[in-house]
Amino acid sequence: MxxxxxxxxxxxxxxxITTRTIRFYEEQGMLCPERRGLERVYSARDKVTLKLILRGKRIxxxxAECRDLIGLYDPTGxxxxxxxxMLTKIAERRAQLDQQLLDIEQMQLELDTAEERCKAALSKSL
Incomplete structure (x- = not known):
């Protein structure tokens, strides 16, 4: 088979995804399709690699992190x-997201305060 x-x-x-996206990852050395004349021929491994890149980018x-993780793959199992x-990177990413969430919540509080001050100033001038 x-x-x-x-x-x-x-x-x-x-x-x-677009073909341009695939060519980009190829230019980055993350995909290495065979060539048959001018045609690129991708293997099942290339497809898995591409799925891993896309999943990594989504999270x-x-x-560079995607490249490192893919490079650690051992075909022997x-x-x-x-x-x-991967678990370490997930924990790091989760910590970054937690910090961003705290930053957003703080920014929302500051926006609420600024909004209230503006409304108070407007009501005084009416």
Whole structure:
């Protein structure tokens, strides 16, 4: 049985991204499709790599972090280091989001205060 292959348009359609996005990750050295003439031919591994990049970007990982995590993948199945690193990065990202949430809540309080002062000043001038 042969491994499935994909054209750039197949991957773009299947993952709901643009072909330009795929070419960008290729330019970054994160995808290495075979070439058949001028056509790019992506493997099942390329598809998995692309899914991992997209998932990493969705949860806020940088491209460098995605590259590092993908680089830790061990095809023999021993992915303890990759999984441990992923858990560390998740914890770091969660801490960043918690801090951003606190910052947003503080900003909302400051906006409420400024709004109340403006309303009070307006009511005094009427």
């Amino acid at each position: 042969t491994n499935p292959t994909y054209s750039i348009s197949d991957l773009a359609r299947e993952l709901d 806020g990982f940088s491209l 021993d992915n303890q280091k990759q999984l441990t690193t």
